[in-house]
Amino acid sequence: MLIGLSAALLACLGYGVASVLQAYAARRSAAAAEARGVGGQLTETGAPTVASTVAAALTVWFIVGTALDVVGFVGNSVSARLIPLFLSQTIMSANLIITAVLGITVLGIRLHRREWIAIITVILALAALGTAAGHEGGGSDDPAMHWGVLIAAVLLFTVSQLVVRHLGSRGAVTAGLAAGLLFGALAIAVRIVGGIDPLSLPTLLADPAAWTIAIAGVGGFYLHTVALQLGSVNGATAALVVGETVIPGIAGVLLLGDTARPGWQWLAILGFVLAIGGAVAVAVFGNLSAVREHADT
Template sequence: MLIGLLTAIAASICYGTGSVLQAVGSRKSARREAAAAGRLTDRGGPSLSSTAKAATTWEFVVGTILDFIGFGLGALAARLLPLFLSQTVISANLVVTAVLSVRLLGIRLTRAEWTSIGVVCSALVLLASAAGPEGSGHTPVATHWWLLAISVLLMVGGTAVVRLLGGRAAILAGLLSGLGFGALGVGVRILNGIDPFDLGALLTDPALCAILVAGIGGMYLHTVALQIGSVNGATAALVVGETVLPGMIGVWWLGDASRPGFAWLAVLGFALAVAGAVAVAWFGAPEGHGAEDTGVPDEHGSVPEDRRDPVRVP
């Protein structure tokens, strides 16, 4: 349990740091394209060109490397802990994202945002205290095919809807990316050929394809969310997507459980974690801010005063 918790915390730090660095690279690319073209798209969303160019900035590259490290650590945590605990601890990258965004994106957090972050941290303590042993993760092959089908539907269909909505789709893109990462966590948990190791079973398991589809699609949608919305709001929506459904699936189908007599504490901690993430999304998305004026550092690393998020006191 301790090794699993430390692994999940390390994954959270990698993901949180990577998100902010990706936000810096994504928004810098979006701002440059907007300056050149006068707009992002007819509907205010990111173009495929700006999304591709974002991946070439050094900030985005470093952030992506951290994401891959976080993925490996998160996959290990998903095998060592109940999904409702591992996914929620990993989602605490929201705290890392929020704190680093103060320095790197020039964002000023309000009292409501700090309070919401405190709620998330407290909820994680409750969850860790209540968590019991993880389930076996053994499921019929049909379940693996269902996971692949749902992953394709979410990532392909979700991408189409996000493109249609354009600049209004930041929270939706963040939520869909979270669902993708949640499907990835479930896939890692049920993946055949891991213990004992069997390369043939691993490569022919539909869950492996689901992991690839959900991971790649989730990363793309997260990049889009960072380009067109609040970094804290997008990450908070991601948190909801990657914790709620995987946690429920872990309990209902994979045999995850809390310690005897502590089910109420696990439910309370889970509910508070989700509520805190939603609160950060609610308070962290300033009205009227697009990709061009959301605190993007210029080439010298500074954030002009007229693009800093204003201090909003609830």
């Protein structure tokens, strides 16, 4: 349990710092392109082009953020196999707090009282979940689940691409939510993938869950980058947090045998709901603030 909790906290720190550095890089990349008079950065709807997203991803600070994402991924993978998914994924939702606090210094973001209240709600919810969490369940050998999570990840990435392109400049929260859902699929795939213990490369490579890890990881990373280009880093990250927490948490309880401590189920449910509610509030408030700031400029 202690190793799993430590890994989740490491992932939380890595993802939180990475989001701020990547948002900073995306802003600098866009400003530099504008200063050079480079066109074609946005589609007709206001969504970033693939070229502009790639350009942002190749900047130094974005690459540093990506390295921290790798650290977060390792921590996420370890925690997903050692502690209940509703606990590991919700601990990682605390990266929202790191992103918000660092955003004040690095990005000059000003948080309102309502956003601080939402962030504090997330902190209290995490404490409740940590108190109520029991033991993690196991994996699953059901081929339907292994193929199902792969098909869901592919469909989600394809549909979200179309929706975000259609929404354009209004698609930050949608892109962040889709990225979170893909990361949630990744967490489920990490739990159920075969060929890990004991290590067997043929078994691992033949498992659809392993391909889900690759597709959901790359797709989630891309959509999160798009979300950071489109809107508030707090709003995009909070939407991501909702996606990567809800589905794995529910799947862990209903399908994989994750449990709360006997008699503490009510606290686990309360903590889970409050954590999601707080993250949703930050996403909505952060997006509204970004829209108002853009309108003022």
